[in-house]
Amino acid sequence: MKVVPMILNYKRAIQDILDHRFLSAVTIITIAISILIVSAFALFFVNANEIINSWKKGIKIIAYLKPDTPETKIPELKRKIQRMDGIRNARFISKNEAFQQLKKQMRRQSSLFENLKENPLPDAFEIRLKASFQNQEKVEMLATKLESFPQVDDVEYGQRWLGQFTNFFNLFRLTGYAMGGLFFMATLLIVANTIRLVLYSRQDEVEIMRLVGATDSFIKAPFYIEGLIQGAFGGIIGLAALFVSFLLISLSMERGISPGLFTIRFLSPGAFCGIILGSTFAGWIGCYLSLKQFLE
Amino acid sequence: MIDGQKKSSIIRMFHVHKNYGAKKALANITLDIPKNELLFISGPSGAGKTTLLKLLYLGEKVSEGQVLIEGINLSRISHKRIPLLRRKFGIIFQDYKLIATKTVFDNVAIVLEATGKKRRFIEKKVKSILRTVGMEESLHSFPPSLSGGEQQRIAVARAVVGDPKVILADEPTGNLDEVSADIILELLKRFHTRGATVIIATHDKELIRKTGGRVIHLNQGYMQKITNV
Numbered sequence A: 001m002k003v004v005p006m007i008l009n010y011k012r013a014i015q016d017i018l019d020h021r022f023l024s025a026v027t028i029i030t031i032a033i034s035i036l037i038v039s040a041f042a043l044f045f046v047n048a049n050e051i052i053n054s055w056k057k058g059i060k061i062i063a064y065l066k067p068d069t070p071e072t073k074i075p076e077l078k079r080k081i082q083r084m085d086g087i088r089n090a091r092f093i094s095k096n097e098a099f100q101q102l103k104k105q106m107r108r109q110s111s112l113f114e115n116l117k118e119n120p121l122p123d124a125f126e127i128r129l130k131a132s133f134q135n136q137e138k139v140e141m142l143a144t145k146l147e148s149f150p151q152v153d154d155v156e157y158g159q160r161w162l163g164q165f166t167n168f169f170n171l172f173r174l175t176g177y178a179m180g181g182l183f184f185m186a187t188l189l190i191v192a193n194t195i196r197l198v199l200y201s202r203q204d205e206v207e208i209m210r211l212v213g214a215t216d217s218f219i220k221a222p223f224y225i226e227g228l229i230q231g232a233f234g235g236i237i238g239l240a241a242l243f244v245s246f247l248l249i250s251l252s253m254e255r256g257i258s259p260g261l262f263t264i265r266f267l268s269p270g271a272f273c274g275i276i277l278g279s280t281f282a283g284w285i286g287c288y289l290s291l292k293q294f295l296e
Numbered sequence B: 001m002i003d004g005q006k007k008s009s010i011i012r013m014f015h016v017h018k019n020y021g022a023k024k025a026l027a028n029i030t031l032d033i034p035k036n037e038l039l040f041i042s043g044p045s046g047a048g049k050t051t052l053l054k055l056l057y058l059g060e061k062v063s064e065g066q067v068l069i070e071g072i073n074l075s076r077i078s079h080k081r082i083p084l085l086r087r088k089f090g091i092i093f094q095d096y097k098l099i100a101t102k103t104v105f106d107n108v109a110i111v112l113e114a115t116g117k118k119r120r121f122i123e124k125k126v127k128s129i130l131r132t133v134g135m136e137e138s139l140h141s142f143p144p145s146l147s148g149g150e151q152q153r154i155a156v157a158r159a160v161v162g163d164p165k166v167i168l169a170d171e172p173t174g175n176l177d178e179v180s181a182d183i184i185l186e187l188l189k190r191f192h193t194r195g196a197t198v199i200i201a202t203h204d205k206e207l208i209r210k211t212g213g214r215v216i217h218l219n220q221g222y223m224q225k226i227t228n229v
Helices: A006-019 A021-056 A071-083 A095-105 A136-147 A159-201 A203-211 A216-257 A269-295 B003-007 B049-056 B079-086 B104-114 B119-132 B148-160 B178-193 B205-211
Strands: A060-065 A087-093 A124-129 A152-156 B009-020 B023-034 B038-042 B064-069 B089-092 B166-170 B197-202 B214-219 B222-228
Touching (some): A006 A021, A006 A216, A021 A159, A021 A216, A021 A269, A071 A087, A071 A124, A087 A095, A124 A136, A136 A152, A159 A203, A159 A216, A203 A216, A203 B079, A203 B104, A216 A269, B009 B197, B023 B197, B023 B222, B038 B178, B038 B205, B049 B064, B049 B197, B089 B148, B104 B119, B104 B148, B148 B166, B178 B205, B197 B205
Parallel strands (some): B038 B197, B038 B214, B089 B166, B166 B197
Antiparallel strands (some): A060 A124, A087 A124, B009 B023, B009 B064, B214 B222
16 A cells, blocks of 8 residues: 655645634634643742742751850861751851841840840751752751750751641642643643544545545544644644733733742743643644544 | 356445345345446435445445455455555545535545555646546636536546546436536446446436446345346
8 A cells, every 4th residue: 555645744734724724723722722721820830839949948957056065066066067968058156146146136125135144045057958858857857867966955947837838838739730630631632622523524525535545544644734733833822822921910010019029930941842742742632532533 | 147257247246235223225135247337226215226335335334245346355354455445446426525625626636645646647647537527627626616517527537537447426417407417427438438347326217228238226225127228
């Protein structure tokens, strides 16, 4: 059986799109709207993730030292802490520095400090963690290790807050993936149904092709190419619409809704390409699902 | 039928039955059609003419019995080989079955495109066939802009462009005026003289009388008689 040249299939696909402009436009718009919804969610998720990550960077451990720790032992202790796995840096905060900081923070309540006979605060280390250690289990593990040092009196790392935050973050991430998956499934089904409607409207054409001896692959090839083209165009249009919406929203945020609170970012070039590839794939798989059922 | 005749048969049917649920569309049809015959299948509406044609190009499957096309048993043919079988046929329908969104050229060219022929060959062949059926001027027209007779000529061109061994015509003149019907009939006769086996399903006795040939008479799915006109 002779193989039909691929270039002919491309020509047929483009001709079919032009011959069925309205149906093609409906398919492209459907894909564009679906991609707009999915990518808007992705954009929200990426930005929310960014904000949460910036919060995570604030995770730190404070190791309070025993009052009788001699100053000479401090550099050695610092070295020991910094050598520990997962530590980005450890900064020594003397009790005097801590007292000055506290006074600055509580300027309005300065009378409280006037009656103090001595500085009640201990020396401490403020310890920042590497990104890979910014989760509850690892923070707890480091805190236990720090507590085992004889000079360390107590360790504080916002245990309750960190627990709640980690749970919230995990739930958010899980919800994000689930929603993303559901949106993608919905997109596939919408695209498949739209293409099925297109196929039904061209049922006679397909029947005629079969009667003149066209193979299934000859019939399917232009539909697949159309699916790919429509998917890609739908993706580009959907993302273009998202970009315009993004510009409008970020402009209005800059003008005053919440200036400086945080900046929202558009999708990365990688995500951008991924979504276009995804929509192209959705066009193809929509075609595959519809054709499979239709040609049976 | 003697052995020599059997060997030259292009189509053979053995005790063929076709049922649609409880309804019997064809019953116990046994038939030999030699190569290059011009054959009529006649009978009133619902006699089973269209069903018989459909069984030949596998538009429908037999319920019982066997159909052989050039020795190939259609009951045993794989799904992949059905397109190859259909390329042995050129099919003409009463309602033309042209693709409304494609030009006359594309409607005819699709047969050759489906078989992977080269573009230059397709252009030459399609133009030549359209010249034969007198439609070369309408190359770039769309079917809905043509008359019924013109559309049927395009359908004839599409049926013969792939040089099929058998032309199946299902009421080819059913929707046409007398002049257009005569043109279609002349075209079918011309392709018959060029070597094709032509099977025409019709209830039009005048058409049969004008043309002449073997006539299979069907009634309510049964083969009543075979005559020669």
